[in-house]
Amino acid sequence: MAEEQYPEKWGMVIDQDICTGCQACVTACSMENNIPFTGEEEVAYGRGMHWLRIQRYWEGEYPEVSPTHTPMMCQQCGHAPCEPVCPVFATVHSESESINLQVYNRCIGTRYCANNCPYIARSFNWFDYEVPAPMNYYLNPSVTVRRRGVMEKCTFCVQRIYAGQETAKKEGRALRDGDVVPACAQACPVDAIIFGDLTDPNSRVSQAARSERGYTQLEELGTAPRVTYLKGGGTYGG
Amino acid sequence: MAAETQSIPTVHPAAHDEEEDHRDQLMFDPRPREEMNHMVMDAMTHTTPRYWLAVGILGAIVAVCLFGMWGYMIATGMGLAGIRKPVYWGVFIVLLVFWIGISHAGTFVSAILRVFKAEFRRPFTRAAELMTTFGLAAGALYPLVHLGRVWVFYWMIPYPNARWLWPNFRSPLVWDFLAITTYLLSSTIYLFLPLIPDLAMARDRTTGWRHFIYKTLSLGWRGTEAEWFRLRKAISIFAVAIIPVMFSVHTIVSWDFAVAQTAAWNSTIFGPYFIIGAILSGVSAVVTILIILRSTMKHMDYFIRPEHIDALGKLLLVFSMAWGYFFFNDYMVSWYGGYEAVRQILTLHASGPSAWIWYCMLIFNIGIPWLTLWNKKIRRTPWAMFIITLLINVGMFFERYTIIPMTLGHQRMPFDWGEYSPRLPEISIGIGSLALFMLLYLLASRVIPLVPVWEVQEGQEAHSLRKVGKTTVPSVAELE
Numbered sequence: 001m002a003e004e005q006y007p008e009k010w011g012m013v014i015d016q017d018i019c020t021g022c023q024a025c026v027t028a029c030s031m032e033n034n035i036p037f038t039g040e041e042e043v044a045y046g047r048g049m050h051w052l053r054i055q056r057y058w059e060g061e062y063p064e065v066s067p068t069h070t071p072m073m074c075q076q077c078g079h080a081p082c083e084p085v086c087p088v089f090a091t092v093h094s095e096s097e098s099i100n101l102q103v104y105n106r107c108i109g110t111r112y113c114a115n116n117c118p119y120i121a122r123s124f125n126w127f128d129y130e131v132p133a134p135m136n137y138y139l140n141p142s143v144t145v146r147r148r149g150v151m152e153k154c155t156f157c158v159q160r161i162y163a164g165q166e167t168a169k170k171e172g173r174a175l176r177d178g179d180v181v182p183a184c185a186q187a188c189p190v191d192a193i194i195f196g197d198l199t200d201p202n203s204r205v206s207q208a209a210r211s212e213r214g215y216t217q218l219e220e221l222g223t224a225p226r227v228t229y230l231k232g233g234g235t236y237g238g
Numbered sequence: 239m240a241a242e243t244q245s246i247p248t249v250h251p252a253a254h255d256e257e258e259d260h261r262d263q264l265m266f267d268p269r270p271r272e273e274m275n276h277m278v279m280d281a282m283t284h285t286t287p288r289y290w291l292a293v294g295i296l297g298a299i300v301a302v303c304l305f306g307m308w309g310y311m312i313a314t315g316m317g318l319a320g321i322r323k324p325v326y327w328g329v330f331i332v333l334l335v336f337w338i339g340i341s342h343a344g345t346f347v348s349a350i351l352r353v354f355k356a357e358f359r360r361p362f363t364r365a366a367e368l369m370t371t372f373g374l375a376a377g378a379l380y381p382l383v384h385l386g387r388v389w390v391f392y393w394m395i396p397y398p399n400a401r402w403l404w405p406n407f408r409s410p411l412v413w414d415f416l417a418i419t420t421y422l423l424s425s426t427i428y429l430f431l432p433l434i435p436d437l438a439m440a441r442d443r444t445t446g447w448r449h450f451i452y453k454t455l456s457l458g459w460r461g462t463e464a465e466w467f468r469l470r471k472a473i474s475i476f477a478v479a480i481i482p483v484m485f486s487v488h489t490i491v492s493w494d495f496a497v498a499q500t501a502a503w504n505s506t507i508f509g510p511y512f513i514i515g516a517i518l519s520g521v522s523a524v525v526t527i528l529i530i531l532r533s534t535m536k537h538m539d540y541f542i543r544p545e546h547i548d549a550l551g552k553l554l555l556v557f558s559m560a561w562g563y564f565f566f567n568d569y570m571v572s573w574y575g576g577y578e579a580v581r582q583i584l585t586l587h588a589s590g591p592s593a594w595i596w597y598c599m600l601i602f603n604i605g606i607p608w609l610t611l612w613n614k615k616i617r618r619t620p621w622a623m624f625i626i627t628l629l630i631n632v633g634m635f636f637e638r639y640t641i642i643p644m645t646l647g648h649q650r651m652p653f654d655w656g657e658y659s660p661r662l663p664e665i666s667i668g669i670g671s672l673a674l675f676m677l678l679y680l681l682a683s684r685v686i687p688l689v690p691v692w693e694v695q696e697g698q699e700a701h702s703l704r705k706v707g708k709t710t711v712p713s714v715a716e717l718e
Contacts, residue, residue: 046322046656055653072651081499087411088393089403106403108393109316109386110411111326115646116498120324120654124386126317148315149386218650221499 011198013208017232019192021069028187034143036129049123051154074121074154078224082113107150122153157182177203268698277537278687296677304670320661324654325646329664330384332638337377343520344370345484349477358549360697361541364690366524367429372678374422376671410494417490428476436687488516501579502645511564518557519634522627529624541689544618551617558607579650595636602633
């Protein structure tokens, strides 16, 4: 596994100041990662499958209300609470990308990881979700189609990370900033999602993460998330 | 017994009451061994059409509601159950904790009371031990029922495999798996050891298929001095050894929650809190079952008396108070900790949409026991105790329901808050596992001598009334 060591530490910055809550990232994520559509009833019951969702909180009293949009996905924690509780090592830290991955084939569906995730970032396959005939063409061949009874979650589009690394290798060069773009960042019309290598101090993501508006979600838990949010509104503009 | 106790002269009425309690539980109306053997054998072999009707109905419920529904759920998906996004664990895990809790009764009543030489335990140790084994059998289903992919459950077992993969020993679920297996094995052995002389007794008094079973199971017991010596030694070793196993099992079950990062689960008091809760619900279930046995099986009113239920009722009152203390402690420490997410959850327990569950829990576990169990008359009325102990178990079910789905529904991100309510599979499988427990118990009641005759006889030999000065006191001779 670990023969090929890549030095990158992937990270993400989400600028809440310019996020409009348009859900383009949610759609792109679903298409990229073969996330099934569970239907109106199931979504209403709280079983929508999302690796990424926009949390919308209202601030202020009517009529002076303003929404805050928080795109929420797996935070790729450095100390991930989901990892130690899995009895079968189905959720593990990958050595080469140093991100938190879900091994679908190993998962037995105890759902403990999802209970222990403070960000509620995980989705469970309650059923085998069918993809009706012409729609099966949209399935991404680089991503496993999951069956019922397994947990899944955001992978930082690990298939795109691999593709980027391989392209760079083929061209005989090091990875450049912007070689790897996950589906959500690619789809964002206002460029509120920035993705890149945190070990490179000059990458866009590193520069953005150093902003004084930056914070991480539920910092007090010590999960060391890899996603930094840039606070919007108030004294910081917006 | 009545004739003997009444003839004792009254010295101090108040003090006398206390003494009488002591004497009452000790069965001072011994009967010859052969007569007791006969009574137990008669109770065991006597079946009525009503019994077979009950077996048939329970068997059908187990087949349809438990295995039928479970099979359908395996084939279709976990989504049939009511669990949803923030509440990933629901009634299945509640029932797991509930049944494991029930299973603590056997060890508590039998082993702890045996080690502390509480003499009143003698007639019903077996009934309690059987509850342990069958409670575990019902409880051990749930870790499997709740798995998304139950067909690969064995990946949790540490076994050598081609991929060199071990289970994750840091996961509380693996601890759980190991603890429950250990407890199931050791409690079965602990059930079996004191059963050997009774099986031999049954072997000598039966013919046909029963004789064959008892002959095999009694391991050639003849009742020689050496055999008794070794048996007593083995039982006393096991009685001491199984107590830490019992405490560890429910502590580890509580760690499923306490080790997690989930707000209001990560409470350090959960270990003892769960154990006290388990003993409370387990001892209640013992009382419930003893009352059923007493009213449905032949000759059981000789062995199981209101005095025994009275003694267990006092234990229940103590444990209800202890439970109340830990419940209060859990809330107080959390409140003192001042973490906003926990405060929010604990407030929602009492004020959220499912608050009635929380209040019922308090009424059934604290209100009713504290108001009734201090009264000797109530403690000695079987039907009243039947209702009270049943309600305590309902209350304990609600306690686990509060801890699991009601806590999971309101975690740190209000955007994801959600209410959970069980759907058909949870209700059906829950009823099915209750039927499974009752069915196993019903079948065992006609195969296994439910009263440890040798222990009762031993007690009757050891207990005597002695005159000390002007008063009569019960005395217990040391046999071991």
